[in-house]
Structures are given as C-alpha cells and as structure tokens.
Amino acid sequence: MKSTEIGCHFLLVGLVFSFSFCRTQQDVLQVSIVPDAPKKNIVTSYKGFDKGGNTTIAFDAENSYKWSGHSPYATDSWGYFNVYGEEIPYIKRDRDLGQTFTYTDKIPKKLAAITVCTGYGTNAVRPNMYHKSISIQIFEVSGVPSFNNNGSDSSVSAYHGFPHNRITDSISHIRDDYFTGEVYTSIGLFTGAFFPGKKEFGLPDNNRVVPADHHLLKGKYLRFELPKNNAIVLYPERKYAFLIMIDKIGNDCGFTLANNYKGSYLGGHAIRRDGSGSFPPVPADPQKNFTDAGNAKSLSSAHFPSDFKKRTSIPPGTNGYPDVDTWRDLLFMIEGQ
Numbered sequence: 001m002k003s004t005e006i007g008c009h010f011l012l013v014g015l016v017f018s019f020s021f022c023r024t025q026q027d028v029l030q031v032s033i034v035p036d037a038p039k040k041n042i043v044t045s046y047k048g049f050d051k052g053g054n055t056t057i058a059f060d061a062e063n064s065y066k067w068s069g070h071s072p073y074a075t076d077s078w079g080y081f082n083v084y085g086e087e088i089p090y091i092k093r094d095r096d097l098g099q100t101f102t103y104t105d106k107i108p109k110k111l112a113a114i115t116v117c118t119g120y121g122t123n124a125v126r127p128n129m130y131h132k133s134i135s136i137q138i139f140e141v142s143g144v145p146s147f148n149n150n151g152s153d154s155s156v157s158a159y160h161g162f163p164h165n166r167i168t169d170s171i172s173h174i175r176d177d178y179f180t181g182e183v184y185t186s187i188g189l190f191t192g193a194f195f196p197g198k199k200e201f202g203l204p205d206n207n208r209v210v211p212a213d214h215h216l217l218k219g220k221y222l223r224f225e226l227p228k229n230n231a232i233v234l235y236p237e238r239k240y241a242f243l244i245m246i247d248k249i250g251n252d253c254g255f256t257l258a259n260n261y262k263g264s265y266l267g268g269h270a271i272r273r274d275g276s277g278s279f280p281p282v283p284a285d286p287q288k289n290f291t292d293a294g295n296a297k298s299l300s301s302a303h304f305p306s307d308f309k310k311r312t313s314i315p316p317g318t319n320g321y322p323d324v325d326t327w328r329d330l331l332f333m334i335e336g337q
Contacts, residue, residue, distance in 0.1 A: 028192030030225040031134060033200045037221055038115050043234065043336040044101050044267060046329045048260035054121040055270075055324065057097045058254035059246040059304065063290040064092045071286035079171070080160040080281065080321055083151065089286040091295065091302035093275035097257055098243035098316065099330045100141050100182070100268030103234040109336030111138065111188075111232040114242050115223045117331045119256030124217040126254045127209050130197045133247040136224050137312055138188040138232055141239040145269070146181035149173070150320045160321040174327070178320035179269065184241060188232045189312055191247065193224070195255070219258065234336055243273055243316060249303070263329025270328035271316040276301045279319035 037047070064074040067089035080088050103109075114136065118124050152158045152173040161175025199205045202216045210217070224244070226232070234240065246253055259270060275281070284290075284298035291299065304311040318325050 027227055027229065029136060029190040029227060031193040031195065032223055032225070033196050034115065034221045034223045038113070038223065038333050038335060041112065041335045041337055043103060043105050043109060043334050045333040046099075046260075046263065046265040047331060048263060048265075048329060049117065049120070049258040049331045050261055051120040053119065053259070053261065054123040054256050055097065055119060055259050055328065056123060056254050056256050057095060057244055057246060059094050059249050060092075060126075060253055061249045061251050063299070063302070065089050065284060065286040065290075066092050066281075067286050069286065073286065073289065075286065083159065088281070088283050090281035091284050091290060091298045093281060093302045094249075094304045095275075096137075096243045096245040096273040096316075097324070097330070098137075098241055098271050099332050100239055100241040100271060101265075101332070101334055102239050102267030103236060103334075103336075104267070105234075105336065106236055108233050108235050111226060111230070111234055111240075111334070112337045113223055113225045113335040115221055115333040115335075116244065117258040118218055118220045118222065119258045120218045121256055122213040123254070124212055124214070124256050125201070125210075126212050126252045128250055128252040129195055129246075129255050132195050132250065132253055133191070134193050134195050135189065135191040135245050135247055136193075136226075137186060137243045137245065138190075139184040139241040139243070139316075140187050141182055141184055141241050141268075143182045145179040147326075148178050148180050148320070150176040150178065152176055158320075161323060175323055176320035177323060177326045178318050179325055184315045186312065188226075188230060190224075190226055190230070195246075196222070234334075239268065241268070241271055241316065243271065245273070245311075247308070258331040259328050260331070262327055265329040268329075269326065270324050270330050272318055272324045273304075273311075273314055273316050274318060275303060276305065277314035277317065279317070280321070 158176040282301035
C-alpha cells in the first residue's frame, strides 16, 4: 500500500540534474484540518467526547518515569501496582491510538477517509508536533472481545489507574479492565502525510512556541484522506480498525484525540499500540538514569522498535493501563465510496 518515489539523475556538462517521477496527492495519504465534521458518505461514526483529559498519540524522545515516588530524574505521577499494593515504576511508553468499528451498510464500499478530532485537555498539540510525518494503519478485526477485569472486582481496588497513589486512596475497580479475544490483521499502511502546521490551526507561523493547551489547537477535525488508488474495501457486518501514528521519534512530539471515556459506540472500542507491545510494563529503577544498564529492558519495552516494519507488526493491545481499550470511544467518522 505504501507508495514509492522513483528518482533519476543525469550528468550533463559537469552539472547534475535530478528529478523524480512525481507522486501526486492521489498517491499518498493526505491529512488536513477541515472546518466541520464531514457529513457526506459517512458509513459509521461516533460523535461523543469529554472536554478534558489527555489521551495522547506520542513518540517522544524525552524519557520520564511513571511513578508517584521520588526520583532525581523526570517523573510523571501515575500509579501501577501489583496484587500486593506495591507500586512498580516504569518508563513512559510510546503510543499509537485508534478505534475499532463495524461496517453495517448493505453493499461493499471502498474506504475513502477517516476523520478524528484533537482533544480538549491541556496537552492538545505539543510544541514540536507541527509538520511531523504521520501515518495510518488499517486492520480487519476478527474474534469477539472478551472482558477481563484484571483480577479486581467491586470488592477490590484496581491495580492501576487513577488516582495516582493507590496506597493512600482507592481506585475504582473498573480502571484496570481490558479486552482480549480479538485478532488484528493489517490490511493497509498509508504514509506520506504530515501533521498540519500552525497556519492550518489559525496560529501565526513563526518561531514562537505555542502552548500545548492553546484554545485554537482543541477540537480541530483531522481528516485522513486515503490514496485514491487504495484497495481497501469495507464489507457488510465486518469489523475493522485504524491506528494513527507519528512516524519518527522526537522531542516534545505528540497530540491528543478527543474521546468519550464512557463511550456508547456499540460497533467497537478505542485501541492502542503501546511501546514494544509487552505487558505489563517492564519495571525500572527510578533512582538510576534511563540509559543505565539496569534499565535497558525497561527502556526497550517503553519505545517502539526503530524498524518501522517491526513496529507496525505489533498488534494493538493493553493490559488495562491506562484503560484506553475498554471504556473509551474516539470521536471519529468513516467515509466510504
């Protein structure tokens, strides 16, 4: 599915001339901000969202520990606990985000575009996200999601989730629930797109840093238009999924997606690809540097493989921390033709 650019070079009178067989916009993924939610050719959608939260797509080179205790290094207070109530520090993990959905039209249609929306929290678009290359992966989904309560029920606090410190405060037992039982088969990977720049958001296109919670960054519709020559066809009563990803690791890169924590879309649920795909997160020593030999396994677990093919072969999944794929639904619109 990935388009290929073919280049040629000619040497003439000591000068090198270079050109490429032009890839038109119809050959690669296009991402743009659209002023309103698309209304034409919509085959399924979910419009719910919460005005808060930071459900983030991230591929960030700046490491931090997820831990509510003291560390001489960067930390984000969070809570991941074992069955004995002991907190387990780990290194913040990279994340792709997406959603499963069910196609219910009576006739097959070609998948044309997917629209999502930036979130309304404090971290809508991070300062170095503009113009970064982004991609989208499409899956066909089989199997039936099976609910797993992670060993906690109404009589037991969740083993991880909000609030940050389970030792001093209880966590609702639903916060660590997750789904198993679904199989994700990749049927398309589309690249070549770039995250919109400041001008597209209505901001001055200068070198001034824009706060991640600027009001013009929130609630913006991002439309992913697939190449016209893509071969993905949606068939009645089948389930599909998409994952949106930042292609390359970078400092202060990431953006949030609007979603409803207690979603009501019956045809699917939010999903994520998380770090190396291993669960639970590999424990780390927060008293040592991230690159210390003792943290090698945790650091490897936290980040996507550098090989893009290996990264996209990791199936979506979670073990309930955070609870992205159990209760949430992203705001999304699927266009078919």
